[in-house]
Amino acid sequence: MNAVNESWISAIDTGVLRLITAGSVDDGKSTLIGRLLYDSKGVFADQLAAITRSKYKRVAATDIDLSLLTDGLEAEREQGITIDVAYRYFATPARKFIVADAPGHEQYTRNMVTGASTADVAIILIDATRVHDGKLLAQTRRHSALAHLLGLQHIVVAVNKMDLVDWDETVFERIRSAYTALAEHLGMAKFHIVPMSALKGDNVVESSANTPWYDGPPLLSLLEGLPVAAAVADSGSRFFVQWVIRHGGHGTNDFRGYAGQLAGATLNVGDEISVQPSGQVAKVSRLLRFEMDVDSAVAGDTVVVVLDRDIDVSRGDLLVQSDQPVRVTKEFDAELCWLDQQSLSPQRLYWLKQGTKLTQARVKTVHSRRDIYELQHAQASGVLEMNDIGHVTLVARDLLAVDPYADHPVTGSFILIDAATHQTAAAGMMR
Known part of the structure; x- marks a missing residue:
């Protein structure tokens, strides 16, 4: 050991x-x-x-x-x-x-x-x-x-x-x-x-x-x-759109690009991608870094992605390689680390932030609470208190593209924000 x-x-x-x-x-x-x-x-x-x-x-x-x-x-x-x-x-x-x-x-x-x-x-x-x-x-x-x-x-x-x-x-x-x-x-x-x-x-x-x-x-x-593991080649790329760049709309050669940071695997010019959660498909026609064209981008690169056709892409949308599908759902299970002094209320709506995606969600069910002293799951009372870790089911207002946290931390993690106090209420890991 x-x-x-x-x-x-x-x-x-x-x-x-x-x-x-x-x-x-x-x-x-x-x-x-x-x-x-x-x-x-x-x-x-x-x-x-x-x-x-x-x-x-x-x-x-x-x-x-x-x-x-x-x-x-x-x-x-x-x-x-x-x-x-x-x-x-x-x-x-x-x-x-x-x-x-x-x-x-x-x-x-x-x-x-x-x-x-x-x-x-x-x-x-x-x-x-x-x-x-x-x-x-x-x-x-x-x-x-x-x-x-x-x-x-x-x-x-x-x-x-x-x-x-x-x-x-x-x-x-x-x-x-x-x-x-x-x-x-x-x-x-x-x-x-x-x-x-x-x-x-x-x-x-x-x-x-x-x-x-x-x-x-x-x-x-x-x-x-100590080695730091590189991105797994077959894990697929994940690209949350942070900003839609649009200029020259009055001309025939107008520019439309999508800025963000690449996670997961390499993304290349010519790769076919799907836009989630809509599912629309396009190809990468250009990749730009610091206003210079590049042939590929690796995990961690901040780039602008230009597609070969005009489709509806907004802040919070996720670009993924078409041969590496991602689950799209409104309901999912997660491990929730409760951070707020105010305990979890299943009746309340919380803001859910995943990457650049922002929507509302509520905790449908608290299945169990991790007993941190015995290091095993224990029966839950339906709520979580500060520092509790629980296995829960959440329901979001909008469709989300989700991955298991172990495979893709970027798309497999999220935070919950109290809509009234704007405090970060919880950190979650999708399972």
């Missing part, structure tokens, strides 16, 4: 890797990010001077409280906790990183969900001093379940504060066994595990002499080598 030495780890991919730190309160998430920033020379001298002078410093006088590099809110520094997700950027010669520091408190689980929704890797921190009798803390289990549910490509378990247990290999192995059991329960195929001290820097950027029994790489080397 500790796959740090597997041959598929490669440092060839030097693209951007999106990380999120997760786990329980006081496991050292903010300190770890601060250590990565500090040791990778991603901190300016004035920032170091500012946190050194901070009245909220919670380490020895000779040490730097690296957690203050990410805990920027006054309430966070005053209480010594992380409340909101903080994003930081740093780079090494091998790779660029965008890292999100998520709060550990149960109250802020919804913040972790939003941060993890765009991440490739979750670093689950575990305080080595707080695992007794092989029992992991509730938030460690919860965040691990959420990371797996959201389909993050890699899970890295950072066993932190090993210096406080005298680098005892027995403690590390006990935690490895406990997390292995959790991973098997969740259906997690593999994970990586590293013993470390974020405060002292052991096994974060450089290998530590304190762990001669650990033969894996330090955390940063592991992150530099």
Whole structure:
């Protein structure tokens, strides 16, 4: 299960890797990010001077409280906790990183969900001093379940504060066994595990002499080598129309194009596409990037698509390759992460936003609620409260083109917005 030495780890991919730190309160998430920033020379001298002078410093006088590099809110520094997700950027010669520091408190689980929704890797921190009798803390289990549910490509378990247990290999192995059991329960195929001290820097950027029994790489080397899966060639392209570009309508050579960001597979000039949900068919006559014609576009490219004939295409419509059909429906099942303090009301209409598509929907049925403590589905009362995760059936006002979230996160995900308060009420993943 500790796959740090597997041959598929490669440092060839030097693209951007999106990380999120997760786990329980006081496991050292903010300190770890601060250590990565500090040791990778991603901190300016004035920032170091500012946190050194901070009245909220919670380490020895000779040490730097690296957690203050990410805990920027006054309430966070005053209480010594992380409340909101903080994003930081740093780079090494091998790779660029965008890292999100998520709060550990149960109250802020919804913040972790939003941060993890765009991440490739979750670093689950575990305080080595707080695992007794092989029992992991509730938030460690919860965040691990959420990371797996959201389909993050890699899970890295950072066993932190090993210096406080005298680098005892027995403690590390006990935690490895406990997390292995959790991973098997969740259906997690593999994970990586590293013993470390974020405060002292052991096994974060450089290998530590304190762990001669650990033969894996330090955390940063592991992150530099993790591959990010490319778009699957046969998964089909998905292109939500964000903007209809129209000019020169008075002339014979008037221009009509559709701007947006491509997801999924490659789209080429000459490909036959269907417009969903209407089902109209056309061919791609031109692709433009920065006003220049290109022959093809890959996932992540922002392009303008020009079709070979004039058909009705509006903002929110979805362009898909004709040989890769998509399900069009008003009713579908989903996993719903409830984020709002006001509980779900099946009688209410919510705004549903999927890509650039905006319509109204209501929750028809709440089938079950995921018991995050037992990590299994439990009987639902018909409503969901804040931080609940439930299996539901929704009915939309308009037809939607939907995919399973595991196959196409762009068309398989959505949010619900409270029409009265305009608060984001829930995040959903289609099943």
